[in-house]
Amino acid sequence: MSPGAYNDSGQAVPRPDEADGQPKWRSTVHVVWVSQVIGMMGFAFATPFLPLYVRELGITGESRVRIWAGLLAFAPGIMFTVFSPLWGWLADRYGRKLMLARAIFSGSVLLALMGTVANAYQLLALHFILGMLTGTWAAASALIASVTPSSQMGYSMGLMETSGFVGFSIGPLLGGAAADYMGYRQAFYVAGGLLLLSGVLLVIGARENFTRPSKEALEANGDLRSVAGKPGFGIVLAILFMVNIGYGIAWPIFPLFVEQALSVGSSRAASMTGLILSVGGMVGACSAVIVGRISDRIGHKKVLTFSTLASGLFSLPHAVITTVGQALGVRALLGASAGGMGPAINAIVARMSPRDARGRAYGISFAAATLGGSIGPLVGGFVASALGLRLPFIIMGAMLVITSGVVAFAFKEEEDAHTV
Numbered sequence: 456m457s458p459g460a461y462n463d464s465g466q467a468v469p470r471p472d473e474a475d476g477q478p479k480w481r482s483t484v485h486v487v488w489v490s491q492v493i494g495m496m497g498f499a500f501a502t503p504f505l506p507l508y509v510r511e512l513g514i515t516g517e518s519r520v521r522i523w524a525g526l527l528a529f530a531p532g533i534m535f536t537v538f539s540p541l542w543g544w545l546a547d548r549y550g551r552k553l554m555l556a557r558a559i560f561s562g563s564v565l566l567a568l569m570g571t572v573a574n575a576y577q578l579l580a581l582h583f584i585l586g587m588l589t590g591t592w593a594a595a596s597a598l599i600a601s602v603t604p605s606s607q608m609g610y611s612m613g614l615m616e617t618s619g620f621v622g623f624s625i626g627p628l629l630g631g632a633a634a635d636y637m638g639y640r641q642a643f644y645v646a647g648g649l650l651l652l653s654g655v656l657l658v659i660g661a662r663e664n665f666t667r668p669s670k671e672a673l674e675a676n677g678d679l680r681s682v683a684g685k686p687g688f689g690i691v692l693a694i695l696f697m698v699n700i701g702y703g704i705a706w707p708i709f710p711l712f713v714e715q716a717l718s719v720g721s722s723r724a725a726s727m728t729g730l731i732l733s734v735g736g737m738v739g740a741c742s743a744v745i746v747g748r749i750s751d752r753i754g755h756k757k758v759l760t761f762s763t764l765a766s767g768l769f770s771l772p773h774a775v776i777t778t779v780g781q782a783l784g785v786r787a788l789l790g791a792s793a794g795g796m797g798p799a800i801n802a803i804v805a806r807m808s809p810r811d812a813r814g815r816a817y818g819i820s821f822a823a824a825t826l827g828g829s830i831g832p833l834v835g836g837f838v839a840s841a842l843g844l845r846l847p848f849i850i851m852g853a854m855l856v857i858t859s860g861v862v863a864f865a866f867k868e869e870e871d872a873h874t875v
Contacts, residue, residue, distance in 0.1 A: 477601075477602040477662075477663070477664050478662075478664070479662055480602040480603055480604065482660075482662070483598075483599075483602050483660075483661050483662050483663070484599055484602070484603065484611050484614060484615075486656065486657070486660035486661045487555075487595055487598060487599055487615070487618075487657065487661055488614055488615060488617070488618045489618075489656060489660075490559070490595075490653045490654075490656045490657040490660075490661070491591065491592075491595050491615065491618035491619070491622065491653070492618045492621045492622045492625075493622070493649050493650075493652055493653040493656065494559055494562070494591055494622065494649070494650055494653035494654075495591075495618060495619050495621070495622020495623055495626060496622045496623075496625050496626035496629065496649050497562070497563070497566060497622075497626065497646040497647065497648075497649030497650040497653065498562065498566070498591075498622070498623075498626065498646070498650075499622055499623040499625075499626030499627050499630065499732075500566075500626050500627070500629065500630035500633070500642055500643070500645065500646035500649065501566075501569070501630055501642065501643065501646060502623075502626065502627045502630060502709075502710070502728070502729075502732065503627045503630055503631035503634065503710050503724070503725040503726070503728035503729040503732070504630065504631060504634040504639055504642065504710065504724075504725040504728075505524065505527060505707075505710070506520055506521070506523070506524040506707065506708070506710050506711055507634070507639070507710065507714075507721070507724060507725060508578075508634075508639040509523045509524065509527070509575055509578075511639060512572065512573075512574050512575040512578060513574060513575065514575050517711075517840075518840040518841075519840075520711070521708055521711060521836050521839045521840040521844075522836045522837060522840050523575060523579075523836075524707040524708055524710075524711065524832070524836055525707050525708070525832045525833045525834075525835055525836020525837065525839075526579060526833065526836065527578065527579060527582050527707065528703065528706060528707040528828075528829070528831075528832030528833075528836075529829045529830070529832050529833040529836075530579055530582035530583045530585075530586060530829075531582050531583070531585045531586030531589070531825075531829070532586060532703070532825045532826070532828045532829025532830075532832070533586065533825075533826070533829040534583055534584075534585070534586025534587045535586045535589075535590050535821065535822065535825035535828075535829070536822045536823075536825045536826040536829060537586075537587075537822070538586065538587050538588075538590070539590050539593050539818045539819070539821040539822040539825065540815065540818045540819050540822050541818070542554050542557075542558070542590060542593070542594065542814075542818055543593065543597065543814040543815045543816070543817055543818015543819065543821075544814065544815055544818065545814070546594065546597055546814030546815075546818070547811060547812060547813070547814035547815050548667060549665075549667070550663060550665040551594060551597045551598035551601055551663060551665070551813070551814055552598055552657070552661055552663040552665070554594045554597075554814070555591060555594035555595055555598055555657060555661075556654055556657055556658055557588070557594075558588065558589045558590050558591040558594050559589075559591055559650055559653050559654035559657060560650070560651070560654045561585075561588035561589055562585065562588070562589040562591065562647075562650045563647045563648075563650035563651040563653075563654060564647065565581055565584060565585045565588070565589070565647075566585075566643055566646040566647040566650060567643060567644055567646070567647030567648075568581055568647075569581050569643045570639075570640040570641065570642070570643030570644050570647075571640070586825075590821060590825075592619065592821065593817045593818055593820070593821030594814075594817075595615060595618075596612070596615060596801055596804075596817045596821075597813045597814045597816070597817040597818070598661070598663060599611050599612070599615055600612075600801070600804075600805040600810075600813045600816075600817065601663070601810060601813045601814075602662075602663060602664075603805075605805075605806070606751070607751075608751070608802045608805050608806065609747045609748060609749075609750045609751035609755065609798055609799075609802045610747055610748055610751060611747075612747055612797070612798040612801040612802045612805070613743050613744045613745075613746060613747010613748060613750070613797075613798035614743075614744055614747065615797075615798075615801070616740075616743035616744075616747065616794065616797035616798045616801070617739075617740040617741075617743045617744045617794075619797065620736045620737065620739035620740035620742075620743055620790070620794065621736065621737065621740045622736075623732065623736045624732065624733040624734070624735070624736025624737045624739075624740065625733060625736075627728060627729035627732040627733055627736075628726075628729040628730055628732070628733035629645075629729070630642055630645075630646070630725075630729060631725035631726040631727070631728055631729025631730070632725075632726050632729065633645055634725045634726075635722075635723070635725050635726045685807055685808070687807065687866070687867060688807055688819075690861075690865055690866050690867075691800070691803060691804060691807065691820065691866070692819070692820060692823035693823075693861065693865075694759075694800065694858060694861060694862055694866065695800060695820055695823040695824040695827065696823045696824070696826055696827040697827065697854060697855075697857065697858040697861065698763065698796060698800075698824070698827065698854075698855065698858055699823075699824045699825070699826075699827030699828040699831060700827035700828070700830050700831040700834075700854060701767070701770075701827075701831065701850075701851045701852075701853075701854030701855045701858065702828070702831065702851065702855075703827060703828040703829070703830065703831020703832045703834075703835065704831040704832070704834055704835035704838070704847045704850050704851045704854070705770070705773070705835055705847040705848050705850075705851045706828075706831070706832055706835070707832040707835060707836060708835055708836065708839045708844055708847060709728060709732070710724055710725065710728045711839070711844060712773075712844045712845075713727050713728045713731060713779075713782070714728075715844060716777070716844050716845060717776070717777065717778060717779055717782060718777075719779065727779060730779075730783075731779065731782050731783055731786050732786065734783050734786055734787055734790070735786030735787055735789055735790035736790060737790070738786075738787045738790035738791050738794070739789075739790030739791065739793050739794040740790075740794070741791075741794070742790065742791045742792075742793075742794025742795060743794040743795065743797060743798055745794075746758055746762070746794055746795035746798060746799075747795075747798035747799075747802075750795070750798055750799050750802060751802075755798075755799040755800075755802050755803050755806075756799075756803075756862065756866060758795045758798075758799040759795070759796060759799040759800060759803070759862050760859050760862045760863045761792075761795065761859075762792055762793065762794070762795035762796040762799065763796060763855050763856075763858045763859035763862060764855070764856060764859035765791075765792030766789060766792045766793045766796065766855045767851075767852045767853065767854070767855030767856035767857075767858070767859065768792075768852065768856065769785060769788040769789040769792055769852075770789060770848055770851045770852035770855060771848065771849060771852040772785045773785060773845065773848035773851075774845045774846070774848050774849050775845075800820075801817075804816050804817060804820050834850075835847040835850075838850065
């Protein structure tokens, strides 16, 4: 979208509704989008085969494999929860781009190292370290929120949400194929290479006009409590926690669900899991960019309420489907409904926090999300071990439906309209 006017020196003058954004903010958003797509592909590369890799590392018995699948998802999540506020605090002092680069390059090294482990305990240890040092989604969201005009926040956050959906669509598809044809270890090396490429693109192409806050500003508004204590922010954190605990319950056991409940068999489980997840992710990507624009017009609360409700309802059919074709249809519907959640909640966080506190705001919100995302898989692993692979999807649906009620009745409309 071109600027509306030029000054006497021939320089573009921002439109009034874009005046609070940084210069060339659109190009930065697009570069970060591409970087995140590639980075998310790398992180998602192992999704279709991680429980299967555990078997290769010596974990025997289906109950133990399901529990280990939950543990491996729990480990980075719980560490994200602890360290995300710290990285957000540092981002507000030293720059969001710097923190995003740190997270991406750390992930590159750690993913490559996962291909060298000798046992499942070493793999688990690397997952704990991954949670300590990465967290690219929070860092990317803080960077984009700090450069984007407030009037375009839903658009930018919707676009960023598509990067996750696209990355988590293509990543499992390619990762599953790579695991089936190259081997699990080689797939981790490819994942690390994708993160390296993501970081290089970010360093070269993204721009952030970062000015470190003054000593007075840091003293007056520089701690985490100044963000977390804002009216309504606690409800936002609760919503993030509930959404992610719901999704996390079924996430780690999905490859086992495809292999056993859908009768795919171990030889094609990784590639079929990648295909099914990629379909849902691509539909979610299209949904996110469209719904992100809509949420700027009709309100983020309305979009979030509908998206969580629809996602919950479309989670329930997993309990009865028996074929890959049915799974593709259900995941497409789930992706379409889930696509609206991320843009809405991220825009709400941005609007509730001052621009110079976006790092802390996203660090804290990401901590709440990852706490849910770490507890969910742990619960899901034990539930699947004891009661089967279908019950976690029923729990997932119920959690998301309950969350939609919390959004509708506990989240106040005026709390979604703070001035940036």
